[in-house]
Amino acid sequence: MNVQLLIDTASWILLLSGSAFVFLGGLGLLRMPDLYTRMHAASLTDTLGSLFILLGIMLQMDWTSSLAKLVAVIGFLLVTNPTATYALANAALLAGEKPRTAPAPEKP
């Protein structure tokens, strides 16, 4: 079994799925109806999208200090992005932004 081929394949899968998440995040940002669902879509780009793309890039790198830096970047992104999303949603809620919900079902 060719190890390099295996690594390349894994790297491609990660890069493509990362790109897919980024694309879906962008699509959701445009198409979703209200702020909260849009933020949900955007958080996909922040976490899974960037995580997979960075992992895919890491598989293509040699064992240098840049690799360690990317690990640090991933850790930083995984900690800060959900926090930022939470803070944004919280601020929106406090500012009085109402989630768009389906109308209450008619009483039979």
Next chain:
Amino acid sequence: MILTVLGFLLLTLLVIVTGAIVRTANLFAAVVLLSLFSLLMAANFFLLDAADVALTEAAVGAGISTVLMLAALALTAETEKTASRLKWVAAGTVTALTLVLLYATLSIPRMGDPSAPVHQHVAPWYLQNTPHLIDIPNVVSAILASFRGYDTLGEVFVVFTAGIGVLFMLGMRRFPAGKRRIPPPQTLGLKHHLVPRTVGTFILPFIILFGLYVQFHGEHGPGGGFQAGAIMAAAFILYALLEGERRALDIVPPRVLMLLLASGAFLYGAVGVMCMLLGGNFLDYNVLAADPVAGQHLGIMLVELGVGVSVTGVLLSIYHAFAKREPA
């Protein structure tokens, strides 16, 4: 090829964002778009292999100045006053200027052209002589802190002057000493928001560590005093946002801020005077140590430290000057 495509993409996005900044009437949106503009600009600089400038643009443009503008916006209205009609004088001036600039672009050399004037002037000399005169890998730091040390001294004093200018106009909050009343909820920061506060206190040490790394690794990689100052200031501003103005000013009181603000610029100037006392020219670091190259290293390190300290002090003072005026 791929870099050219990326560059075109970034520049196109830049034009779109600029248009959006001009069009929007909501000032908060404009500030966020400006931050996006800076981030795109940083990516652009990075694409052009100007990592130092990219780092500065990302730290100052996308980071600190956004926070400062948001702090300023908290004091004013959210929407822009709309101009009711087209101002012909302004429109004419802008059109004329645009035409002049478009005409000027015709004589700009192609990007990366080795025969362009900028690559024929002093740049080859710097590249050739930095290894044996200063012996640090990052030529940008060598130029900034040593070859063009006068210019950087001027920049530091511009930053310093801006800082004291803002302080003269807005002043700095002084909490009455000893009297510990319960501050109003707005000054409590994000105390009631557990998640940002926990995460914020967790990453704060890392931000400071990164700031120190950028400060003292500036001779070997991209970085230096300006970037490090912005990052350090960002760390303390984050603390102020999380824990409230009062706790932040307890840690770095206005007195210390003033000291930082002045001592950075003073350190830079003092290094220059020191060189003169040791028999060299102003800011000629060769005389600082027995070996000229070691002297250059010492001089650059001290000067960059001065820049970093001054920038931290100025940015923090400006932030606190805005924050204290928020209705408490």
